Amino acid sequence: MKKILLFFTFVLAFGCMNAQENFEVSTLRIGPYKVFMPKAEAEKIAGTKLNIADGEKKNMVKYNGETIQIELFNHYVNEANPSVPSITYMTTTSKKFKTKSGIGVGSTRDDLVNAYRNYSSFSVRPDWDDKNEKPIKDAGYFTLEDSQAGTQLTFKFVNNIVTEISVYLNEGC
DSSP: OHHHHHHEEEEEEHHHHHHHHHOOSSSSSETTEETTBBBBHHHHHTSOOOOOSSOOOEEEETTTTEEEEEEEEEEOOOOOSSOOEEEEEEEEEEESSSOOOOOBTTTTHHHHHHTTTTTTEEEEEEEEETTTTTEEEEEEEEEEETTTTTEEEEEEETTTEEEEEEEEOOOOO
16 A cells, blocks of 8 residues: 555656646747746746857757757846846757647648648748858748737748747847
């Protein structure tokens, strides 16, 4: 009886730990990190100091063993807080992060179209080779725009398979 009770306690304890993991992706987040999250809050989750983006340095953080790249910029909030460093860009190549529709790295281009064909604002475009000034064959981006939040969720695909997920502030360019 004690062994059965110990077993159920063990299962319950690890079940609760799994429930704390957050591998959700949306137009605002990758895992526990959110666009507009203040630097101090992101550093608390990361357990390390994060740098404000300078065009070269990238913040690579681990979340439950999975890598997320995070970029922070000074963000205008209001006159009282004219310059607050916060997250403006995140990307991952981990297969663990998924949308509520189950889309993530490893999904196909058809999966994307089927999951989001009724989404109010999406676009598909080819990747571009700047050196040769032409589209890259079999590579592109599928982007969902969240106009209310001012953000975008982009899936990069190569050979019709999602290889990277990015969430970022839409600058309107």
